[in-house]
Amino acid sequence: MRKIFHRRRTLRDVALAAGVSISTASNALNETGRVNIETRDKVKRIAQEIGFLPNALARSLLSKRSFTIGMITNDTYGRLTLPMAAGVSEALVDHGISVFLCATNNDQRLATSHLQALLEKQVDGIIFTATRLDLEPPVELLNLPIPVVYVFAQGPNQNVSFVPDDAQGARLAVTHLKRLGYSRIVHITGPQDYLAARIRAETYRESCDRSPEVFFGDWSEDWGYVATEKVFSQGGKQPDAIFCGSDEIARGVIDALRDLDLSVPNDVAVVGFDNWEVISRQTRPPLTTVDMELKELGRQAGLAILALTRDEAIDTGIQRLSCSLVVRESCGAEGSHPQV
Structure with missing residues (x-):
């Protein structure tokens, strides 16, 4: 043959x-x-x-670029990083640029090892992403000979950092509930030492008219359940809506309300934060929640690193990207999308 x-x-x-x-x-x-x-x-x-x-080798020799980008994250499970990585890839793929994703598992030695390997591969730039806004990025990123962009993390002022606008997101949630007529809104959220939790809580306080109450705890269903029991064991008028700092907390809140023989949304409306769809879509009823637009955060980071590798000028400092509200049935108004 x-x-x-x-x-x-x-x-x-x-x-x-x-x-x-x-x-x-x-x-x-x-x-x-x-x-x-x-x-x-x-x-x-x-x-x-x-x-x-x-021919990638010939192309890199001519341009003195490797057409690769390194992405370093401490997000072990990828819940935040994978959507952002998809956005980075979307911004770079049409320009023939590949992305190496390296997870550090919060191990400083592993982070240093990954960074050294990326530098040896002569990547054109680094994107660093974390699981919380107030996590200190590795100090090794400060004096690299290549561009560094931060996403879901706050880097030095001379760099560019893309973060979700937590205040705007919290305002979306509270404004939506108020427009629907809910007036006794409480806020159940995560640990107070998280910057994101503090920002959302402060915006909630500023947005509520009547004695706003904040309950700080864990980013967990268990805390949502326990906090709800605590809220409804107090005397006085009961809340008619609960704004939760995460979708996990919201699921615990809804479970507790069900066990208290309270209907969602007929008795109490619930709004979450994250739009983690594996939770928000499967919650009963499906959860109205704030979407941090992680993919768009990644896309903007990809566009920024692309510009920097081309020696183009970009705005530095913290760039806060707007969140959106995904309205489902847990607040009783499916299909409405208020924006502020």
């Missing part, structure tokens, strides 16, 4: 098929030099049609 060998397509093949010079074809594919949009799009289309695959 005769074997069929397929010759690798070259840049010369692309140029010939497109009717342009080799240098023009190269500039079009690499988005460099002066090439008009029509020619660039034509060259890219033909390259795809004939199956041209750029």
Whole structure:
């Protein structure tokens, strides 16, 4: 049986098929030099049609770039990082840039080892992400010869950091409940030593008109359950709505309300924070919750690192990205999307 060998397509093949010079074809594919949009799009289309695959080594030697980015995270389970990594990849994939994702598991030695390995691979930049806004990034990131972008973490002022706007997100939740007529709203949230918990709690206090109550505890269903029992064991008027600092807490709150023979949302409305869909969609009733737009955070971080690797100027400091409200049945108004 005769074997069929397929010759690798070259840049010369692309140029010939497109009717342009080799240098023009190269500039079009690499988005460099002066090439008009029509020619660039034509060259890219033909390259795809004939199956041209750029030689990564030759490309990196010519541009002095590796077309790789390192992403370092302490998020062991990936609940926060994986959506952000998807956003980073979405921003970079069309530019031929790959992402190496390294998890540190909060081990400083492992973080140092990953960073050294990424530098040896000559990555073009580093994206650092954490599980909480007030976690100190590794000091090794401060004096690197390559760009560093922070996402869901706060880096130095001379860098750029992308974080969710927790205050705006909390305001969304409380404003939505007030618009629906709820007036006795309590807030059950996570540990007070978390910056995000404090920001959300302060915004809740500012947004509520009547004796706002905050209950700090754990980011857990158990705490949501215990805190709800505590709230309803107090005397006086009972709350008609509970704003929770996380979806896990909200699930515990709903379980406790059910055991207290209270209906959600008929007796008490519940709003969460995170839009962790494995919880929010499966809660009964499905949970209205604040979405931190993690994928968009990652996409913005990807665009920023791309600009920096091209020596383009970007705004530094903390960039707070807006959250959104995903309205489901736990507050009794499915389909409404208030924004503030």
